[in-house]
Amino acid sequence: MNCRKLILEYLGDYEDGSMASAERAALEAHLSHCPPCVVFLNTYRATGRTLRALKPRDIPKNLAEAVVSFVKARCKDKP
Amino acid sequence: MADDPNAADLELVRRIKKGEDEAFREMVDRYHSRVYSLSYGVLRNAEDAEEATQDTFLTLYRKIGTFDESKKFFSWFYRVALNSAYSRARRRKPAVNVSLEDYVPRFGGDEASPQFQAWVDGIEDEVIARDLAERAEGFIAELPDAYRDVIWMVDVEEMRPADVAETLEISLPALKSRLHRARLFVRQRLAEAASAPQPTGSGERRAAS
DSSP states (O other): OOHHHIIIIIHHHHHTTOSOHHHHHHHHHHHHTOHHHHHHHHHHHHHHHHHHTTSOOOOOTTHHHHHHHHHHHHOSSOO | OOSSHHHHHHHHHHHHHTTOHHHHHHHHHHHHHHHHHHHHHHHOSHHHHHHHHHHHHHHHHHHGGGOOTTSOHHHHHHHHHHHHHHHHSOOOOOOOOOOGGGGSOOOSSTTOSHHHHHHHHTOOOHHHHHHHHHHHHHHHHHSOHHHHHHHIIIIISOOOHHHHHHHHTOOHHHHHHHHHHHHHHHHHHHHHHHHSOOOSOHHHHHHHO
8 A cells, every 4th residue: 555556546435435444454554654645635535525515505496486387388288 | 205215206207297297396396406406516607507407397397208217217317407507508618637647646845834724624714615615616617527527416416426327327436436536636726725825805816717
């Protein structure tokens, strides 16, 4: 396990919990003596947090109504 | 509430096919927020996202006869939503090349600033958080569509990777590979943005992006 392998090959699986336990142990052993990789992991997680904040919170009011009206208006004749 | 969401969706599909307006209304209630959110991810403004949402449900109404009930409804419907949104998207600048090599980090130097550390620790102040979120939105928009879709659906919408793979009709390993590359790209750009000296005014920030 080296920094490159960790970052390019294993990090995704580590974060989603799908790594086999032996490999996970090797990754965590690497992290225990590699501060730059720890920083990298933390920035990877910080990226996830920033991305979660992008989800639009303000759905337009009455969007469902607007959609139903829109479709009704364009489909006056049933298909 | 059905234990199997897909079974509940199929029930509505069958009723819509029979011409039940109430069932269509229920489908709108069930899915309009997610469709809006997916559309917003592509189009990045509320008005276009709302129109794309309307288009998506119009397509549902008109094309529901073509839906193959042996497949999962959501995967078909989210594809319709993405197609509606992309057909509205203005022509984009050429996407970045998401080569892994470019995003192996160069350690040292830029991690020193307090605001970088605050971002890493998740304690950055609201103004900075908002600024980084806006930038993240821009970085995502630079990705090729196939990568953009993946990172939006998994990391912003928090959909299950298996569901996203099914929607995009790719294997789970292919999805995970795309997701990781997309994340590495956004991570790199965000780390640079978080390390940069504080901008002096929003005018400068806009010009720089």
